[in-house]
Amino acid sequence: MISKKPVRIIPFLDIKNGQLIKGINLEGLRILGSAKDFADLYYKDGADEICYLDNVASLYGTSNLSKFIKNTARKIFVPLSVAGGIRTLKNSLAMFKAGADKIVINSAIVENISFLKQNVKKFGSANISVLIQAIKIGKKYVISKSNGRDIKDLDPVSWAKKVEDAGAGEIIITSVNNEGLRKGFDLNITKKISNAVSLPVIAHGGAGSFQDIYDVIKKTNVSGVGIASMLHYDAIKYLPKVKSRIGNTDFLDKVKKIPRKKILLSEIKKFLRNKNILTR
């Protein structure tokens, strides 16, 4: 029987000016290296998809990833998703033309959900993913836009349903509170949202150990797992450093490069397979 789908392991890359950056709770712009190096590495290592996020698009009102995608689409033959700064249909088209397979939208549809409907009508549901950044404040969950900068007092679960009705093809749930900490996913909100919709859902924010990844797959309905810090802080030891005039390279300057012994991505998949989770 070939009915079960393997879970998708998806590296998430935050990109600013072609460089890979990594924050905590969506704050901080520490540079870890050249984003292309990381993307190429993850494709070779067996990533099922790759997602690029333009971290500062909403901050500067820009939409800069098309150049970057064009470059990476040449050698990467798995699906590429792009998030950040998609505000008009022109932006969307530019991303597809540059090589994106899926575009991921958040801020623009929080402000105006009909923008989602327009994109779905023009490009088809399956290519439009919606990013939901869930933030827990006290005991309550709300959503945020502009990459965690501005919050809107909306319950993420009801927002997810609204977005499904408007035609989204997929939902990415980022737990802002867990993001960057490598201490596990927010299983609570991830489960609530994935149970509330009939769409494929990707969990993101908090992957730190193999067990974390297994837990989020086993305990929720997700079909994909977005991983960032856990992969990047490993890969950074093997990839070349970048010389950058502007930007926070203080951490990168101090990293000691070592020879590579194991491939983290395949170790993750091996761990999952040993626990009866189907992987590619």
Next chain:
Amino acid sequence: MRRNRPEIGIIDLESNNLYSIYNSFLISGFKPKIISPKEKSFKYDLVVMPGVGAFKTGMGVIKKYYYDDKIHNYLNKPNSFLYGICLGMQLLFSSSQEFGYSNGLKLINGKVKKFSKQNSLKTNMGWAKVSMKKEELLLNKQQFDKNYFYFVHSYYVSPSDNKDIFGISYHQDFKFTSIIKKRNIIGTQFHPEKSGKTGISFLKNLKNSLN
């Protein structure tokens, strides 16, 4: 006698990623070229129609540049071969349910239908295996049974004639056609250019079978 590097014309339906298609065919040993709307006829060993997005929009572009006529004329020539990918495969059919009712190229009999909530998730997104027919015109069955191809679609094709079905896959528990083949027309619901090394192998096999 085909050349060592078959020449491919890629139809641009104006809403999708052509870089990956171009590069994946290039790396598989083809000589790809993006077809200009100005070309009155196709002079290629293989014409590829990759598609992403809405059926109606895709048909709109086809009509705009008279690709329907050009494709029909091309297929009547000897040694022609048409390959539709994803939406490109769906457009080969008679009609689609998407956004009302639209006509397709009518090269393959059958309809394009929407995944319903009852059977499965609305979108089939992710990696799935393909189970293929025994007549191995294109592929080495052993090689591909274990491997995964990448799918992303909310509509599926429903061929009227079983003979046209070459490969099937599952979306959760729902069986659907993932490869069609009719004479010199082939279509895959999956994206070979997005299926990693497996996809590249598929294209290499396709190239070998053209000779």
Next chain:
Amino acid sequence: MSNKILYGLPKKVLFCKKSLISNQTPNSTQEFRHTLKSKKKTTFIDKKGISDPWKYSRLKKKINWKKREKELLKLLDKHRGQGEYDCIVPGSGGKDSCYAAHVLKFKYGMNPLLVTWPPNLYTDYGYDNFKNWIKSGDFKNISAKRNEKLLKTLTKLSIENLLHPFQNFILGQKAFPPKIALKYKIPLVFYGENEAEHHNAIADNQKRLRDKSFHIFKNLSELRFGGLKINEICSSYNFRLKDFEPFLPIEAKKLDTFPLEVHYLGYYLKWIPQETFYYAVENCNFRPRPFRTEGTYSKYNSIDDKIDDLHYYTTFIKFGIGRATYDVSQELRNEHLTIDEGKKLIKKYDGEFPKRYFDEIIKYYNIKINFHKLCDKFRSPHLWKKNKKNWKLRHTANKDGTDD
């Protein structure tokens, strides 16, 4: 016709070409002597348009940090293990005090006592960070206990008389920890960064030690709170001198016999604010604000006091520079942003009104007068122009002021 100039600010408004800070930016003030008539010393920008803080940041690049660390080790060796606690780290659980305390204990083997002048109104996440700060090294903390009524009154006065909501916090933060140092006989106090880096002259920056004038006094009569003398406040609002005790700096003569040294850890260790954020999260469970700070783009600077956001709004009113300018200026000096990015951020966020906690603050401090009308009294005419109903800056970093 020339416009009136308040606070003794420079007549011509200039912006640093490299770091976008303006010459209207006040230097660190001795808050105890701060009255409405005080003339502000401000950031100097030379004829080429380069500011002192920028020049200092270039010098900072050439510092031999290994040498500085050796100096630190020498200093610490003298004090390590003395008494129950061998040094004091002032703070309230922000990223800088988290870093300072943790690195002193776990890297340098010291045993710091944490001393806190609590915020006026704790934010929830700020209070969580405070608790985690203490937990991060199993530290002991001494938090100042103040007469809450007096605290409220002083803040109300500083708002109404000086448009300076943060005055008592600034003076308490500088005066209280040295007092505890004296009380518990711990002569070594470590603050984080020298705040002078952000606006003062180069000479001020090259000091290891904080100037004594920030935490000592000779006569009570020279002190001012909210612009008023202590006896005035006592008689008008029914307080006693005793209630003022936690707010007072140290009597100068008491330091004659006690070798108090107030150091800047930032003199010895290379301080990169963004990296202290990462450090604090990874080692002390520090968390940024769940949303952007109003008036700027960041989420991790000074987030524990609800009044802080209002404070930066008042600097915008009085000096024409808001929180975004402060943050941008620092990041430009650290080479984390390009000038273009800095300008865009200032344009987008500077002067944004801090709505979130405003009503709560007005209610809590019983501010009866209209706050916006109060602000208008403090706008220096050489900085502000009124266009019909709206106030606009005459000069901005983006050169889009009314007079640019």
